[in-house]
Amino acid sequence: MKVAIIGGGPAGLYAAILLKKQRPQAEITVYERNRADDTFGFGVVFSDATLDNFEKYDPPSYRRITQEFAYWDDIAVHFRGTTHRVGGNGFCGCSRRTLLLILQDRARELGVTLLFETDIDDERRFADADLIVIADGSNSRFRDKHVDHFRPKVDLRSNKFAWMGSTRPLDAFTFIFQETEWGPFIAHAYQYEVGRSTWIFETDAETFARAGLEGLSEAQSADRMAEIFGWFLEGHPLLTNRSMWRNFPMIRSERWVKDNMVLLGDAKATAHFSIGSGTKLAMEDAIALADAMAQAPTVEAALQKYEQGRREEVEKTQHAADVSLVWFEHVDRFWDFDPVQFAFGVMTRAKAITYDNLTLRAPDFVSEVDKAFAKTVRAKGFDVDTEKPLAPMFQPFKLREMEVANRAVVSPMCMYSAAEGVPGDFHLVHYGSRAIGGAGLLFTEMTCVGRDARITPGCTGLWNDEQQAAWTRIVDFVHANSAAKISLQLGHAGRKGATKLMWDGMDRPLEQGGWDTVSASPIPYFPDSQVPREIDRAAMDRIKAEFVASALRGDACGFDMLELHCAHGYLLASFISPLTNARTDEYGGTLENRLRYPLEIFEAMRAAWPAHKPMSVRISATDWAEGGITGDDAVAVARAFGEAGVDLVDVSTGQTVRDAQPIYGRMFQTPFSEQVRNEARVATMCVGNITTADQVNTILAAGRADLVALGRPHLVDPSFTMRAAAWYGASDIACPPQYLPGKEQIFRNSVRDRQDFDDLKIKGKPKTRAELKAEATKPLAAE
Ligand SMILES: Cc1cc2nc3c(=O)[nH]c(=O)nc-3n(C[C@H](O)[C@H](O)[C@H](O)COP(=O)(O)OP(=O)(O)OC[C@H]3O[C@@H](n4cnc5c(N)ncnc54)[C@H](O)[C@@H]3O)c2cc1C
Ligand SMILES: Cc1cc2nc3c(=O)[nH]c(=O)nc-3n(C[C@H](O)[C@H](O)[C@H](O)COP(=O)(O)O)c2cc1C
Numbered sequence: 001m002k003v004a005i006i007g008g009g010p011a012g013l014y015a016a017i018l019l020k021k022q023r024p025q026a027e028i029t030v031y032e033r034n035r036a037d038d039t040f041g042f043g044v045v046f047s048d049a050t051l052d053n054f055e056k057y058d059p060p061s062y063r064r065i066t067q068e069f070a071y072w073d074d075i076a077v078h079f080r081g082t083t084h085r086v087g088g089n090g091f092c093g094c095s096r097r098t099l100l101l102i103l104q105d106r107a108r109e110l111g112v113t114l115l116f117e118t119d120i121d122d123e124r125r126f127a128d129a130d131l132i133v134i135a136d137g138s139n140s141r142f143r144d145k146h147v148d149h150f151r152p153k154v155d156l157r158s159n160k161f162a163w164m165g166s167t168r169p170l171d172a173f174t175f176i177f178q179e180t181e182w183g184p185f186i187a188h189a190y191q192y193e194v195g196r197s198t199w200i201f202e203t204d205a206e207t208f209a210r211a212g213l214e215g216l217s218e219a220q221s222a223d224r225m226a227e228i229f230g231w232f233l234e235g236h237p238l239l240t241n242r243s244m245w246r247n248f249p250m251i252r253s254e255r256w257v258k259d260n261m262v263l264l265g266d267a268k269a270t271a272h273f274s275i276g277s278g279t280k281l282a283m284e285d286a287i288a289l290a291d292a293m294a295q296a297p298t299v300e301a302a303l304q305k306y307e308q309g310r311r312e313e314v315e316k317t318q319h320a321a322d323v324s325l326v327w328f329e330h331v332d333r334f335w336d337f338d339p340v341q342f343a344f345g346v347m348t349r350a351k352a353i354t355y356d357n358l359t360l361r362a363p364d365f366v367s368e369v370d371k372a373f374a375k376t377v378r379a380k381g382f383d384v385d386t387e388k389p390l391a392p393m394f395q396p397f398k399l400r401e402m403e404v405a406n407r408a409v410v411s412p413m414c415m416y417s418a419a420e421g422v423p424g425d426f427h428l429v430h431y432g433s434r435a436i437g438g439a440g441l442l443f444t445e446m447t448c449v450g451r452d453a454r455i456t457p458g459c460t461g462l463w464n465d466e467q468q469a470a471w472t473r474i475v476d477f478v479h480a481n482s483a484a485k486i487s488l489q490l491g492h493a494g495r496k497g498a499t500k501l502m503w504d505g506m507d508r509p510l511e512q513g514g515w516d517t518v519s520a521s522p523i524p525y526f527p528d529s530q531v532p533r534e535i536d537r538a539a540m541d542r543i544k545a546e547f548v549a550s551a552l553r554g555d556a557c558g559f560d561m562l563e564l565h566c567a568h569g570y571l572l573a574s575f576i577s578p579l580t581n582a583r584t585d586e587y588g589g590t591l592e593n594r595l596r597y598p599l600e601i602f603e604a605m606r607a608a609w610p611a612h613k614p615m616s617v618r619i620s621a622t623d624w625a626e627g628g629i630t631g632d633d634a635v636a637v638a639r640a641f642g643e644a645g646v647d648l649v650d651v652s653t654g655q656t657v658r659d660a661q662p663i664y665g666r667m668f669q670t671p672f673s674e675q676v677r678n679e680a681r682v683a684t685m686c687v688g689n690i691t692t693a694d695q696v697n698t699i700l701a702a703g704r705a706d707l708v709a710l711g712r713p714h715l716v717d718p719s720f721t722m723r724a725a726a727w728y729g730a731s732d733i734a735c736p737p738q739y740l741p742g743k744e745q746i747f748r749n750s751v752r753d754r755q756d757f758d759d760l761k762i763k764g765k766p767k768t769r770a771e772l773k774a775e776a777t778k779p780l781a782a783e
Contacts, residue, residue, distance in 0.1 A: 001023055001025070001026040001027070001130045001131070002026070002027045002028075002128060002129045002130050002131075003016075003019055003026055003027070003028040003029070003129060003130065003131045003132075003133065004029055004031065004123075004126040004129040004131070004132050004133070005028065005029065005030045005031065005132075005133040005135060006031050006120045006123070006132070006133065006134050006135060006136050006142065007030075007031070007032065007133075007134070007135035007136035007137060007265075007267070008030045008031070008032030008034070008100070008104070008114065008116070009100070009135060009137055009265060009266075009282065010044075010099065010100070010103065010265065010279045010282045010283050010286075011135035011264040011265025011266070011267075011282035011283065011285055011286055012030050012032070012133060012135035012136075012264070012265070012286075013030060013100065013103035013104060013107055014058075014061075014103060014282070014283045014286035014287070015133050015135065015264060015285075015286035015289055015290065016028050016030050016107045016112040017058055017061065017103065017106055017107050017110060017112070017286075018057060018058065018286055018287065018289075018290035019289075019290055019293060020107070020110040020111060020112050021058065021110060022290060022293065022294055023293075024110075024111070027113075028111075028112045028113065029112070029113040029114075029115060030107065030112060030113070030114045030115065031115050031118045031120050032114065032115065032116050032117075032118065033116075033117065033118060033119035033120075034116065034117070035116050035117055036101075036104060036114070036116045037097065037101065038116075041096040041097075041163055041198075041241070041242075042095065042096060042163060042164070042165040042192065042196065042197075042198040042199075042239075042241070043093045043094060043095055043096060043165075043190060043191075043192025043193075043196070043197070043198035044093065044094060044095075044096050044099055044192070044276075044278075044279040045091055045092065045093045045173075045190060045192075045276035045279075045280075046069075046091070046092055046093075046094075046276075046279070046280055047090060047091055047276075047280070048090040048091070048092075050280045050283070050284070051065075051066065051092065053284065053287060054283070057287055057290070058106070060106060060109075061102055061103060061106040064102045064105075064106070065094060065099060065102055066092075068094050068095070068098050068099075068102070068193065069092040069093065069094045069192075070092060070093050070094070070190075070191045070192055070193055070194070071091075071092045072089075072091055072092070072093075072170075072171060072172055072173060072190065072191070073087050073088060073089055073090060073091075073172075074086060074087050074089065074171070074172035074173070075089050075172060075173045075174075075175070075346075075347065076172040076173070076174045076175070077175050077177075077342070077343040077346050077347070078174065078175065078176040078177065078232070079176075079177045079339045079342050079343065080177075080179070080339050080342075081339075082339040082340070082343075084339070084340060084343035084365060084368075085172060085362075085365075086343075086347055086358065086361060086362040086365055087361055087362060088360075088361035088362070089173065091173055091190075091276070093190050093191060093192035093193075093198070094192055094193065095192050095193050095196065096279075098193070099279070120136075121141070123142060123145075123261065129260070130260060130299055131260050131262070131293075131299050131303075132260055132261040132262070133261075133262055133264055133289070134261055134262065134263050134264065134267050135263075135264040135265050135267060135282070136267055137265070137266045137267060138249055138251060138266040138267070138270050140263070140266075140267035140268075142261070142263075142267070143253065143263055143267050143268070146258055146261075149255060149258045150253045150254065150255050150256070150258065150263065150268075151253065151254035151255060152251055152252065152253040152254070153251070153252050153253075153254075154249050154250070154251050155249070155250040155251075156247045156248075156249050156250075157247055157248045157249075157250060157272075157325060157329065158204065158205055158247070158329060159202050159203065159204055159205070159247070159248065159325075159328065159329050160202070160203055160204075160205060160208040160213070160245045160246070160247060161200055161201060161202040161203075161245065161246060161247075161248060161273070162200070162201050162221065162225075162243045162244060162245045162246070163198065163199075163200050163241075163243055164198075164199045164200075164201065164222055164225065164238045164239060164240055164243045165196060165197065165198060165199060165238070165239035165240075165241065166189070166196075166197050166199050166233060166236050166237065166238050166239060167195050167196065167197070167236045167237060167239070168189075168197055168232075168233050168234065168236035169191055169194075169195065169197065170189055170190060170191040170197050171191070172190075173188075173189075173190045174187070174188075174189045174190065175187070175188060175189075175346055176189070176229060176232055177331065177342075178228055178229060179335075180207075180211065180228055182207045182210035182211040183203065183204065183206060183207030183210060183211075183332075184203065184204070184207060184331055184332060184335065185201060185202070185203045185207065185211075185225075185228055185229075186201070186202045186203065186328060186331065187199055187200070187201055187202075187225075187229055187232075188200040188202065188273065188274060199225075199229075199238065200273055201225050202328060204329065204332075208245070211224065212224075213245060218240040218242075218243050218244065219240065221243070221245065222238040222239075222240050222243065223238075225238055226238045248270075248272055248273070248325065249270060250270060250272070250318075250322065250325070251266070251268070251269055251270045252269055252315075252318065253268045253269060255307070256268045256306070256307045256310075256311075257303040257304065257306070257307050260299055260300070260303070262289065262303050262306065262307075264282065264285045264286060264289060265281065265282030265285055265286075266278060266282060268285070268314075269281070269314050269315075269318055270318075271317050271318050271320075271321035272321040272322065272324060272325035274321070274324045274325055274327075274328055275317075275320055275321045275324050275350060277317050277321060281314060281317060284313075285310065285314075288306055288309060288310040288313075289302075289306045291306075291309075292305040292306035292309065293306075319663075319665065320350045320351065320352065321350075323349065323350050323351060323671070324349050324350040326671065327345070327346075327349035327350075330675070333674070333675070333678035333679060334678065334703065337703055338372045338376075340365075340368045340369050340372045341369065341372055341373070341701065341702070341703055343365075344358075344365075344366075344369045344701050344702050345702040345703065345704075348698050348701075348702050349702075351665075351666055351667065354694050354695065354697075354698045355391070355392075355694055355697035355698040355701055356694040356697070357694075360758060360761055369701050370389045370390075370391060370392065370701075371386055371387070371389055373389065373392045373395060373700070373701055374386040374389030374390070374395060377395045377396065377397075380398060381398070382395075382396050382398070382403075384396070390728065390729075390730050391697050391728040391730070392407065392696075392697050392700035392701045393406055393407050393408060393693055393696045393697050393700060393708075393721075393724060393728065393730075394406045394407075394725060394728060394730035394732075394733070395407065395700075396440075397440070397706060397707060399561065399614035399616075399647040399648055399683070400611075400612055400613060400614040400647060401612040401613070402485055402560050402561055402613060402614050403485075404440035404441045404484075404485050404707075405440045405483050405484075405732075405733070405734065406438070406439070406440040406721060406725075406730070406733070407440060407696065407700055407706070407707050407708055408438070408439045408440055408441075408693075408696060408708060408710065408720065408721040408724070409439060409440065409441045409442070409443065409685060409707050409708060409709040409710070410434045410439045410441070410442040410443060410709070410710070410711075410714045411443060411687050411709035411710060411711035411714070412443035412444060412445050412446060412489040412563070412565075412618070412711075413445050413711050413714075413715065414445040414446055414455065414456075414458075414459060414460075414502070415427060415430060415445055415458070415460075416456055416458035416459065416501040416502050416503070417458055418458055418459060418460040418461070420451075420461075420466075421448065421451065421454065421459065421460055421461025421462075421463065421464070421467050422460070422461075422466050422467050422470045423460045423467070423470045423471060423474060424470070427460070427470075427474060428473060428474050428477060431444070431474050431477075431478060431486070432474070432477045432478065432481065433718040434484075434714055434718045435477075435478040435481065435482035435484040435486070436481055436482050436718070436719075436735075436736055436739065437714075437717075437718035437719040437720060437721060437722055438482075438484075438719060438720075438721030438722035438724075438725060438733050438734070438735075439484055439714070439720070439721045440483075440484060440485065440707075440721070441484060441485045441486070441487060441561070441707065442478065442484050442485070442486045442487070443486075443487045443488075443489050443563060443709070444460070444471075444486070444487070444488050444489050444559075445459070445460055445489065446459065446460075446489050446490075446491040446493075446565050446570070447459075447460045447461060447462050447471075447488060447489060447490055447491070447550070448460070448461045448462075448463075448490075448491060448492065448493065449461070449462070449463060449490055449491070449492055449543065449546040449547050449549070449550040450463050450492070450543070450546045451463065451515070452497065452515045452516065452517075453491070453492040453493055453497065453543070453546065453571070454493060454497060454498075455493040455496055455497055455499055455570075456499055456500060456501050456502075456510075457501070457510070457513065458501050459493075462488070462490070462550040462553050462554060462557075463546065463549065463550060463553075467553075468553045468556060468557055471488075471553075471554075471557040471559075472556070472557045472558060474486075475557050475558040475559055476558065479558065481736050482734060482736065483733075483734035485560040485561060486559055486560055486561075487559060487560060487561035487562065487563050487616070488554040488557070488559040488561070488562050488563065489563040489565055489618070490547060490550050490551065490554070490562065490563070490564060490565065490605075491564075491565030491570050491571070491572070492543060492546075492547075492565075492570060492571035492572065493517070493570050493571065494517065494518065494519045494520075494532065494569070494570045494571030494572075494573070494574045495517055495518075495519035495523070495524065495525050495529070495530075495532040495569070495571075495574060495580070496517075496525055496568075496569055496570055497515070497517040497532075498510050498514035498515050498516075498517055498530060499529075507525060507526070507529075507658075508526070508529075509526070509528065509529050509530050514530065516530075516533060517530055517532040517533070518532050518533050518534070518535040518539055518543075518571065519532035519533075519534070519535065519571065519574045519580065520534070520535065520571075520574040520575040520580055520581040520582075520583055520587065520588070520594075520597075521534055521574070521580060521581055521582040521583055521588075522534045523580055523582065525569070525657075525658060526658060534583070535571075540597060540600075543571070543601075544600060544601050544604055547564075547601050547604065547605055548604050548605055548608045551605045551608050551609050552608055554609075555608075555609060555610055555613070559613075560613060561613060561614050561615065561616065562605065562609050562613065562614075562615045562616075563615070563616040563617065563618055563650060564598075564601065564602050564605060564615065564616075564617045564618070565618050566598050566617050566618060566619050566620075566637075567618040567619050567620040567650075567652045567653075567655070568618075568620055568652065568654070568655035568656070569620070569655050569656040569657070572597070572598040572601065573619075573620055573656060574656075575587060575594050575595070575596075575597050575598055576591075576594050576595060576598060576619070576620075576629065576637060577594075577620070577623055577628055577629050577656045577657075578594065578627060578628065578629075579623055579625060579627060579628045579656055579657050580656060580657070581594050591633060591636055591637070592640075595637060595640050598617075599640060599641070599644055602615070602617060602641060602644050602645075602646070603644055603645075606644065606645050614647035614648065615645070615646055615647055615648075616646060616647060616648035616649065616650050616685070617641045617646050617648075617649060617650065618650040618652055619634060619637055619638070619641075619649060619650070619651060619652065620652055620653050620654055620655065620656055621634035621651050621652070621653050621669070621672035621673075621675075621676060622634065622653045622654065622672060623653075623654060623656040623657060623660060624653060624654045624660040624661055624662040624663070625656065625657050625659065625660040625661065628656060628657070628660075629656070631671070631672050631675045631676075634651070634672060634675065634676050635675060635676055635679045635680045636680075638676045638680035638682050638684075639680045639682075641682075642680060642681075642682045646682065647683065648682070648683045648684065648685055648706070648707070649676055649677075649680070649682050649683070649684050649685070650684075650685045650687070650709070651669060651672050651673040651676050651684050651685065651686055651687070651705075652669060652687055652688065653668075653669045653672060653688070664689065665689065666689055666690075666691075666695065667686075667688065667689060667690050667695055667699065668688050668689050669686060669687060669688030669689075670686045670688070670690070670699055670704050670705065671704075672686075673685070673686030673699075673704055673705040674686075674702075674703075674704040674705070677703070677704065677705060677706070678703065683706040683707075684705045684706055684707075685705060685706065685707040685708065685709050686699060686704065686705035686707075686708055686709070687708070687709035687710070687711065690708055690709075690710055690713075691710070691712075691713050693720075693721075693723075693724030693727060693728065695708075696708045696710075696724070697728075721733070722735070722743065722746070723746065725747075726743075726746040726747045726749075726750035727750050727753075727754060729747075729750075729751070731747060
């Protein structure tokens with residue numbers, strides 16, 4: 001077998017090693033345009049888990065790599081004169097140059113041919129090769145040459161960054177967030193060998209320009225960075241080596257394989273440096289390729305197997321890297337945070353590290369986070385314990401005069417079980433049991449302001465006395481038997497009206513018994529949906545009056561709060577999104593115009609709703625579709641509602657158009673809540689695939705939302721909050737006297753269960769290499 005490998009970086013060299021081990025007879029050549037020891041960059045980092053993989057696949061190179069490594073366990077965050085250190089991270093660094101020399105030696109030893117100073121410009125010279133590995137880095141010439149086939153997407157990010165080095169020793173992965181007269185600068189730094197550390201500097205484009213970095217030579221820009229970070233460098237110089245300022249290219253390729261050619265490493269996909277995974281991904285690609293080659297009968301089958309088997313893992317890492325890079329791009333959102341909350345945000349930015357996880361590793365740090373959180377609650381007038389504070393989820397919150405006992409919320413969820421808009425026994429049990437279950441606040445399902453405002457024939461409404469009496473019964477039950485507050489969500493279905501019950505076909509038009517629908521513009525949801533009538537001013541006035549009438553009825557029912565539904569493509573959302581609003585009057589065109597009618601309704605309701613009771617608005621913060629609402633628009637929408645007197649923005653996303661492409665994942669809508677809260681400076685509630693109390697605490701402690709709503713988890717577990725209270729020891733949670741023995745039992749058992757769980761986690765966690773090394777080098781205790 002003949003294998004040609006273009007590019008002698010980590011991906012190309014490691015692929016050569018593994019393939020040669022597998023097929024000693026194969027003729028494997030690596031073509032590298034640089035000289036053998038001509039490598040650029042400073043250090044690379046690997047996690048302990050990646051090193052375990054290297055040990056399994058090639059012990060000799062693993063041993064040499066680990067002999068050269070610097071290990072560390074801690075992450076240190078320096079911000080506004082404070083330092084927070086968190087242990088248990090298990091990382092190590094090595095010089096990129098050393099890594100490549102080790103891999104070159106190992107490849108040679110196995111019989112791979114390495115041809116340096118050989119620039120390949122045409123893969124046709126390898127016509128006789130069985131396999132061509134394209135590992136030529138992020139600027140891949142061959143990916144670009146076959147652009148129509150590989151279909152790469154290159155997203156050049158807005159921040160500027162430069163790799164430099166220093167002799168400054170570091171005993172932790174170090175983040176320094178530095179205020180300057182031009183704006184914020186960030187340093188990501190770590191030691192990779194004795195006397196050498198990598199320094200990646202990052203800043204936004206405006207700060208970069210204001211600092212006059214444009215056009216400076218490498219040496220001049222290093223001098224400027226040395227001035228900014230001089231207090232930390234302690235006289236150590238900054239070193240440069242092709243340390244040009246660049247914009248990070250986020251690369252994804254739709255295909256990785258063409259005939260017998262395969263893309264590996266940065267050539268196919270990149271991962272932002274802030275999670276230190278570029279070299280890891282490159283070498284793990286080589287592992288995946290070697291595995292596929294070992295298992296499949298032909299090269300063609302192996303390449304298909306490689307792509308199919310590897311893609312999900314790469315995309316997961318890329319997603320974590322993207323979330324992390326976005327956090328760094330928007331660091332100004334958190335700049336006025338308390339430093340400990342800021343540090344918590346840095347640690348938890350990419351979702352893998354959470355509140356509970358940090359409690360195990362760095363209990364003192366989390367205790368400081370809890371205290372800072374409790375102090376903000378005390379500053380709002382609550383008499384909470386700031387010395388031994390409860391977890392953020394169990395800290396109270398206030399909107400106008402409404403106080404909620406904790407931050408867990410039952411999200412609005414249609415039950416499609418009403419008859420002519422009247423909630424029945426199902427609803428009483430549904431809302432009643434969730435209130436008793438401990439959530440601080442409950443939202444009703446979207447309750448419709450008129451018969452024709454309903455989504456389905458099963459939706460609840462609040463336009464007549466019978467409905468009002470039925471809702472009053474529910475609200476009274478909630479207030480009599482729990483400490484929960486209950487908010488009414490009012491909405492109008494718009495073009496999504498006259499559709500089937502969820503279990504008969506979500507958003508599908510009714511075949512019989514439908515009614516006429518209206519929307520901002522006459523655009524149907526599905527091509528075969530009913531075409532809505534473009535709403536005229538008379539209908540707008542009528543519907544506005546219906547909203548006000550329902551709000552007044554809601555107050556009479558005793559609801560504590562009122563939410564206006566402006567999300568998910570319903571009538572008011574259809575005005576806000578440009579994808580559903582094609583109007584040419586003063587309600588279409590600019591965002592200001594598109595917001596006019598929803599704001600009109602909000603203001604009319606606000607005037608009718610008692611001043612001491614709060615109001616929220618639910619928005620879709622992105623349409624997840626080209627040309628639709630984006631996070632930046634959502635900030636403008638939130639500001640406009642904020643000015644109109646909204647107390648809380650309930651940040652949801654999507655469901656505007658049917659061909660949207662949402663990116664799902666854990667807590668997938670939380671970044672939008674974070675953006676709205678910290679840019680528009682309004683209180684927010686986040687929602688969406690939040691399933692654990694640990695996630696709730698992580699979101700709250702990091703300042704990404706003020707309240708956290710859970711929908712589906714509450715459908716199967718009305719006592720979600722009671723269970724979490726037992727876990728976190730929040731014993732003040734209200735419980736009706738009938739259920740007290742159950743509460744006492746779960747609280748008693750939770751103390752033991754939590755101890756067992758923590759012990760198991762601590763015992764089950766392998767020691768990090770840094771810990772092992774520290775133990776091995778510890779002087780023996782005197783006899
Ligand atoms: C200049 C530079 C500095 C970096 N510094 C660091 C760092 O300090 N720490 C860190 O963790 N990561 C660093 N990275 C990023 C990280 O190393 C990459 O994620 C990782 O190297 C990807 O490995 P790769 O093998 O896919 O690509 P690369 O490491 O980019 O290797 C690609 C190789 O292909 C060669 N090549 C390209 N085109 C041709 C051609 N036509 N013919 C022959 N050879 C060709 C290149 O010379 C290069 O050696 C750096 C990347 C670069 C490009
Ligand atoms: C069955 C069901 C009905 C829903 N009905 C409503 C609704 O009436 N109003 C609303 O704003 N959102 C509604 N949603 C959206 C939820 O409130 C929530 O935003 C969504 O389910 C994501 O949260 P989760 O992942 O915690 O379920 C509904 C969701 C479900 C699953």
